[in-house]
Amino acid sequence: MPYFLTADGGTESLRARVYDLAGACLGSVAVPYETKFSSGARAEQNPEDWWRAFVEASRRAIHEADIAAADIEAIALATTSCTVVALDRDGKPLRPAIIWMDVRANAEADAVLATGDEALKANGGGKGPVSAEWMIPKALWLARNEPEIFEKAYTICEYQDFMTLKLTGERAASLNNVSLRWHYSTDRGGWATSMLEKIGLSALQEKWPQRIVAPGGVIGTLSAAAASELGLSTTVKVVQGGADALIGMIGLGVAKPGQLALITGSSHLQFGVTEQPFHAPGIWGTYPDCVYPKRYIVEGGQTSTGSIIAWLGRLMNGTMDFDELNRKAVGLEPGCDGLLVQDHFQGNRTPYTDALSRGAIVGLTLAHEPHHIFRAIMEGIGFGTRAILDAMAKAGYRGEEITVGGGAGASDLWLQIHADTAGMPVCVPASRDAPSVGAAVLAAHGAGHFASIDEGIDAMVKPGRRIEPRRREAALYDDIYRQYLALYPALKSVREIV
Incomplete structure (x- = not known):
């Protein structure tokens, strides 16, 4: 039996x-x-921490699996995207x-748009x-604010590429x-060279890894150094992965036109698959070939979702009892007694x-308790998801159901709120660990066990359950959603008062 090692960074x-x-x-x-x-x-991490975590977690996971390390055939990773790394010639x-x-890099993002x-x-x-999250604005911020770092950098890449370098010694990008996130396009013929020229950042293209490997492609095998640290053979294939959310699409089995994927965690991402390109306000994409060959991906996203729940937990000084909050929150009517997030x-x-x-949390009274805020956060996130799906629908892309992966899949309440606020069924596969399952599919495909990613999905992604929207609650949320939509322009006008 072949086995595959994955990492969800x-x-x-x-x-x-x-x-x-x-x-x-x-x-x-997990480490x-x-x-x-x-x-x-601002938010920063030490890249060497990722590698140390991978080595420790991999050794322990293989031990837990009770298999021989020699039976690991391939490795594939799903990692955060837009996590920008500057390395010297030695990869440090x-x-x-x-x-x-x-x-x-908000000002730098404006400069990119102005081109x-x-x-x-x-x-x-x-x-x-x-x-401001994306690669080019962040690299431009480095060039403007830390020019000595930018000049010294031999490689500017992402989390995924840093791990590829540590695993194989290869400078390769996904x-x-x-x-x-780098404005590369197979339809357009490659790099956004003219954009970089217009912002005076042509040097960045030379610092990017020049080898580009599609998800499921074999980058190489483990270097002797990596194999030694991991306790694996140098024959183990390293198969290209990518952004955790997009690899999660594979793990959810969302591969056909018309399907919708909702990847949940610290943030939410919404993705659809189409055979034809289109572009419209309020959405990102479509991106050619970035997950599946000869298919396009349309995207939306929310920056803060599960991380808002974590924030509430920090405010409660570690006293937040999820079971108790869920039990009380389930009993609330939509709208949480006038709260809107x-x-x-x-x-x-x-x-x-x-x-x-x-x-923002609007409508607070002295009668509100933590479970009101807890549920109102979930509802606000649900409305944020609906706003994105509405933008996709306006552009002509409509899904019939949402397939959910990640942390939200653990909460029956949150899943039901997503179904009710969106007004469409929510499906949850047997495994909520979509990025890891997707990476496993890629590893198996790269190792030669499946002729295509789709074939790997059919064999490795298992169906789960389906949550239907409730008619009464969905109607109530329709009214509250209109109030939610009014919040952004109102709060923006307050922000812009000088």
Whole structure:
């Protein structure tokens, strides 16, 4: 029996898992690492922490799986995207990584948008906005604010590419990440060279890995150094993965036109699959070939979702009892006795793409308790998801059901709120660990066990349950949703008062 080692490199930890060819997870171990936050919505991590976490988690997961290390055939990783790393010639980090949720590069994002370059068609059809989260704005921030680091950097890449370098010694980027966040396009013929020229950043293209490998493609095998640290053979194939959310699409089995994927965790991401390209305001994409060959991906996203629940927990000094909060919150009517939450705690990705927008809790009274706020946060996140699906529908992309992966799948209440606020069924596969399952499918495909990613999905992704929207609650949420939509322009007008 062949086995596959995967890693889900997230915001708070890296989880290594071992899978068999039927998609069963045999071992799973998470190792945390630190994120340092500072003013200006900045968030950074030490890239070497990712590698240390991977080595520890992988060894322990293989031991837990009770298999011989020699039976591991391939490795594939799903990691956070927009996590930018600057490395010297020896592959050593020159500074902490600027992670995905860091939006310090807002001015640089505006500068990218101001170029009006053809490559910006993937941003609302060319009208933008451009997100401060993405690779080019962050690299431009480095060039402007830390020029000595930018000049010294031999490689500027992402979390995924740093791990590839540590595993294989190869400087290779994922077609998934470069299509999503570096304005690379197979339809357009490659790099956004003219955009970089217009912002005076042509040197960046030379610092990017020049080898691009599509998800499921074999990058190489483990280097002797990596094999020694992991306790594995140098014959183990390293198969290209990509952004955790997009690899999660594979793990959810969302591969056909018309399907919708909702990847949940610290943030939410919404994805659809189409055979034809289109661009429109309020959505990102479509991106060619970035997950499946000859298919396009349309995207929306919320920056803060599960991380808002974590924030509430910090405010409660570790006293938050999820079971108790859920039990009480279930008994509340939609609207939580007048509470309304804007979910922009770390800015807004879509449909507004406003890095300066912030979260809000509106309608508080002395009668409200923690479970009111707890549920209102879930409802606000549900409304944020609906706003994105509405933007997709306006562009002509309508889904019939939402397939959910990640943390929200553990909460029956949150799943029901998503179904009720969106007004469509929510499906949950047997495994909620979509990025890891997707990485396992890619590893098995790259190792030669499946002729295509689709074939791997059929064999390794197992169906689960389906939650239908409730007619009464959906109607109530329709009214509250209109109030939610009014929050953003109202709060923006307050923000802009000088």
